[in-house]
Amino acid sequence: MNTTTKITDVWSKIHAMGNEFLILLPNIVLALIVFAIFFFIGRTLKRAVRKLTSAHRQARNLGLVLGRLAQGVTILTGLFIALSIVIPSLKANDLVQLLGISGVAIGFAFRDILQNFLAGVLILLTEPFQIDDQIVFKNFEGTVENIQTRATIIKTYDGRRIVIPNSELFTNSVIVNTAFENRRLQYDIGIGYGDDIDTARQLILEAIDEVDGVLKNPAPDAIVVELAGSSVNIRARWWVQPPRRAELLDFQDLVLTNIKNKLVANGIDLPFPTQQILFHDQTEDTDGDRKRQREGWPAGQAEVPKSRSISRALRQLAATESQRTKSEDGQVISNNQHTEEKDR
8 A cells, every 4th residue: 555655656746747847848948949049149259250350460369269258158148048948936146146156166176277268368368479370389399270268279390289288388488480570590500720711701691692582681691609629610690581480491401502502612611520639748849848738739820849740659669669579589599598508
């Protein structure tokens, strides 16, 4: 009897819930339709705002932010209206309180996500870089494909996609290679110590000027930057436009090829790295005279000590060894003869 009563009570509750669902079904359908309408309105607003600002490069990122905010506010409004249709007793104050409590809980649970979201909004508003800019961040370098509210997506030059959280981009240093219209390139060229620096400098500038696309203003220059171990290093610098990665590599290839060919054609030495080993007492005239010993040549206007001949030193060493060997052999022979005489 008790089991039958329980089954009847359960069935009554299910029947009542079914009736309530059927009563609410029109409201639920209407709420879904209203929410769908607001959802499509939000997407339309986002596209409209982006389209209005896409013609102006400086307002493109601002259009992204405004479009996403308009879409979010529209969808949120549609959600409120849909809930009010389904639950007529739900008031706006209740929704605000619910959102406040939920917002605190969500804030603690999704702190990193919210941090990236705020950083993304600030990046889009302040525009330290824009879409299609070429940037360098830590070990990553490539072209910015998209700036989302959570992360920024870049495409590397070797065809890979890198997703970088916005909070890292906003709090760390980023190199923007395409921030300005012009960009300077440079390369160090080593010439021999026996070559004339002014002549080599003039040839380098002529080679740079002969390349189409190198800017005349600012003008190229060539400056001595180092007296290296085996070469005099001259730094060639020139400006190009636009500063995209592909164009930079093409210009550098043309400029360096022309510089190398012109220097070689005019007899300028491009030396390999070499080493010179000097003994401390390296001259005939300064053996034992520490005040006159030098660590290298030339001596400028002073007297240049006569260099020691290594071949002569080797011959002297060979002769000394030969005499010592003969002396030892003679001593052995003499000892043998003395021993034989004693035995007799």
